[in-house]
Amino acid sequence: MMELKRIAGVGMLMGMVWLGTGTSVRSQEVSIEAATMEEELLQVEALADSTVPERVVRERLAKLQNEIPLRYHKVTHQFVEYFIYKKPDFVRRMLEQMNLFFPLYEQTLEKYGMPRELKFLSLIESGLNPRIISYAGAGGLWQFMPATGREYGMHQDDYIDERFDPVKSTDAACRYLKRLYNAFGDWEMALAAYNVGPGNVKRAMRRSGSSTFWGIYNFLPKQTRHYVPQFVAITYMMHYHADHGIFPETPEFPTVSDTVHISGYFNLHTFAKLGGITLEELYKLNPKLVNTELPVHTKNCVVRLPLHCFHYLAENRQMIWDSASKSSVTPVPALASTAGELSGSEEGTAETDEGTDLKKVYHTVRSGETLAKIAKRYRVSAVELKKWNSLHSNSIQRGKRLVVYRESPAPDRLAAAPAKTKANAKIKIRYHRVQSGDTLSTIAERYGIDVSRLKKINRLRGNMVRKGQKLLVG
Incomplete structure (x- = not known):
């Protein structure tokens, strides 16, 4: 054993x-x-x-x-x-x-x-x-x-x-x-x-x-x-x-809760936002959840929710469930079905229902590169990279050839899209509010940036972050 x-x-x-x-x-x-x-x-x-x-x-x-x-x-x-x-x-x-x-x-x-x-x-x-x-x-x-x-x-x-x-x-x-x-x-x-x-x-x-x-x-x-x-x-x-001389000051007790059963894709962040609870509450009641979503192949996952939100959830169930069940990305199984057709070339495209193309490219891992760096370069998530390449951990070897699917506008929509100029271009600044349990590396991976860059742009000297702290992430 x-x-x-x-x-x-x-x-x-x-x-x-x-x-x-x-x-x-x-x-x-x-x-x-x-x-x-x-x-x-x-x-x-x-x-x-x-x-x-x-x-x-x-x-x-x-x-x-x-x-x-x-x-x-x-x-x-x-x-x-x-x-x-x-x-x-x-x-x-x-x-x-x-x-x-x-x-x-x-x-x-x-x-x-x-x-x-x-x-x-x-x-x-x-x-x-x-x-x-x-x-x-x-x-x-x-x-x-x-x-x-x-x-x-x-x-x-x-x-x-x-x-x-x-x-x-x-x-x-x-x-x-x-x-x-x-x-x-x-x-x-x-x-x-x-x-x-x-x-x-x-x-x-x-x-x-x-x-x-x-x-x-x-x-x-x-x-x-x-x-x-x-x-x-x-x-x-x-x-x-x-x-x-050691005494408890603020004893904690279990939250009164009930359960729901979830199948299929489910965005926990959307659900918490619309359901009147925080992600912190959701994770505390369900520590087994280690992502902000559940995948399309989820079957009967039991999720515990605080009882105080059940009345509101019951009244707005359809709206909340419909919103949380909508995936903003093309399911990985759909991409996998086209992989065989594209395997003979360095690049390929697979059209989606939204009128965009998914371009398949290959990336050879260089010395010092991480999944987060590669994900940022191609504007995809590290989780997607791992799925597309059947990776079970974040470690990758130099020289490994990775498949990457990038979303790009379909030709007809591309032609219709107005070109951006310096006059109308806007720089989008993103911030992250530190939640209980967040760390620099988990925040960095979530937004596809390096921990070293995250520390640099926020002028952090150590590795510690505190709950409620506002961090610049892009």
Whole structure:
């Protein structure tokens, strides 16, 4: 079986990547202002002078003991103080957001006969953000790698990634953890395997001659050594946070919602605009949606909507559905049907119903070029380029020959079109208002520009953007 993930850091605190809204899951940007992973680990190890008595931590861990061992260890104590003094905001945020997911976790853990305290593992994995992705590509609340996500039945493409679906990913995480526990017969070993993969744990067992976590501790990668102590420490903090002066300020609760079923092309941006909700609301209720639209081949996709907008949607259903279902681009299947006819030439045209021609050209990838650069050059989207060339990721090799379909006016309409002069030409300036979850790279890909250019034209020095910020994008 494939290993769940390769180490990209010890969970949420060691560095993660946030998934931007309305774009492909491959678009990633670092969004934590914390130090690098190694610096974080050094900070933990530097907490040599304990201010919380060892006796107190030992006694409290003993009281919390249930099915999973919560052993006292020097590293665990260091992480307790790390959460108290260096990451109190993280603990506070977990306290505020736990009601969004803990009922689901507890229900699913009970379904599989699993220890309830495993719910705290998600805090370390994702910081309770269902749309987060790691440097290694692991995504969602439980941080599944793409291959393992597919193995556990989670569909992934440029429009939907079910690793980000709380229900499906939690069910898969419980099944995977149970499988690991059955393989090792020990919860500490199962947790280590969840982080670094069962193969690496078995190698550490062979090298150490031990079958316990603390027996193989020195034979594990440094990040995994900290993984179990970090889980124990966050479990401690979620129970004893008040004793250290950390309290939730604005607790969040699930939005009352209902569902609709969507088939065929559907523009989520149009739907949200006309339906009286924001894209942010839509993505928050449906984290599995990773684009601003659903494709023509969509079948019975369940989308959750806030209950407060249902009355308005019911009254205006026909208008909203008709508008959101109209595609402004020619469906890819139609282009694919003409590809065979044009394959013998460097250029070709395929007439559309709108009276325009779709010109087929070829582009050979040069050194340093990206999909975003090529898309911008031909005034198409990166998503379209990937579809036309059956690409499954954003990485392309130098020398690869890409098919590009460009829309141009049909000859009769071209002749009738008035020529633009300097007097009547207008430069269209576009802006983007940063939404929750947006990153520089997701914004750049959406508008077909480079991150470096986006930073330059907006005079940005770092990679951070804030919600509500207005960016020039073209």
